[in-house]
């Protein structure tokens with residue numbers, strides 16, 4: 001089969017991660033680009049050598065272009081489902097950024113339509129591609145830590161305090177729906193459920209660090225309507241109990257991601273800023289206070305966009321994050337919102 005010709009929509013922050021990966025990947029090429037902002041479209045188009053006639057400001061034109069084989073959706077959250085639906089309607093495979101959508105219902109409908117038309121897809125839960133996470137999954141499957149008892153997951157950033165930051169889409173409920181819960185939390189939720197199975201209930205608290213910001217296009221002050229911090233207690237189907245601490249209001253943390261998983265036979269710890277290493281503890285280690293640092297073997301290294309391209313060539317990665325995973329996470333995110341709003345424990349069916 002020829003190289004997969006990919007059309008990418010949304011030439012903002014995360015495209016700076018997808019585009020170089022596609023450029024480097026084998027079996028796929030950057031074929032067309034779309035952004036509503038002409039400056040971003042031009043910058044990405046010039047950088048990756050995409051000719052003017054394959055640069056679009058309306059995503060429907062990109063999807064309709066016959067030579068586009070697959071679509072890569074990198075826009076804010078409110079556009080994920082409509083753009084993925086348009087891909088499905090055009091019979092084209094797609095990968096889509098996280099969270100999958102704005103609520104469980106719309107993502108479940110997307111899944112139904114995608115399955116009905118037998119369209120290949122992937123959700124970009126990027127942490128699934130980190131070597132430490134993949135190696136941890138291998139160790140869990142081998143019984144290295146036994147049954148998971150407790151999980152402590154932290155994702156701390158200071159991005160709410162970025163000097164001069166205005167009310168961009170991440171602070172606007174109508175566009176993002178979720179704040180850090182869906183932006184950062186969904187990553188560690190996917191990663192922990194990937195290793196420890198489904199979450200069956202949550203009790204969450206959410207809040208904002210700064211309730212008002214200046215709009216992006218004027219000096220008007222408007223309310224922040226998404227969460228700057230989200231803390232929750234979770235129960236897993238296998239019986240494990242977990243705490244999650246997620247915030248963009250933690251000075252001193254550019255991007256701190258730490259996950260500890262304790263089982264009845266051992267422990268795993270990740271610091272995902274150094275994701276080629278995995279810390280482990282086994283009961284036979286002399287120092288009960290020590291963690292051994294393992295360097296992850298080469299076979300557990302993988303690239304997200306390469307895996308998407310491979311999928312379209314008929315080679316599915318064994319740990320590929322699927323649309324079903326996206327829908328499961330959406331159910332959990334909605335339960336987190338319901339719990340925080342009602343100040344109640346919410347069971348997840």
Ligand SMILES: NC(=O)c1ccc[n+]([C@@H]2O[C@H](COP(=O)([O-])OP(=O)(O)OC[C@H]3O[C@@H](n4cnc5c(N)ncnc54)[C@H](O)[C@@H]3O)[C@@H](O)[C@H]2O)c1
Pocket residue numbers: 009010011012013014015034035036037040057059074075076077079097098099124125126183
């Ligand atoms: N997987 C990860 O680790 C990761 C990291 C960062 C962001 N993301 C996700 O990627 C998505 C984008 O985030 P970002 O940080 O790149 O945002 P961004 O604001 O930097 O970029 C989004 C781009 O989409 C464009 N856009 C908006 N509406 C559009 C439309 N209707 N048609 C075409 N283009 C449109 C904007 O002009 C902008 O250039 C979000 O869903 C976010 O959650 C994922």
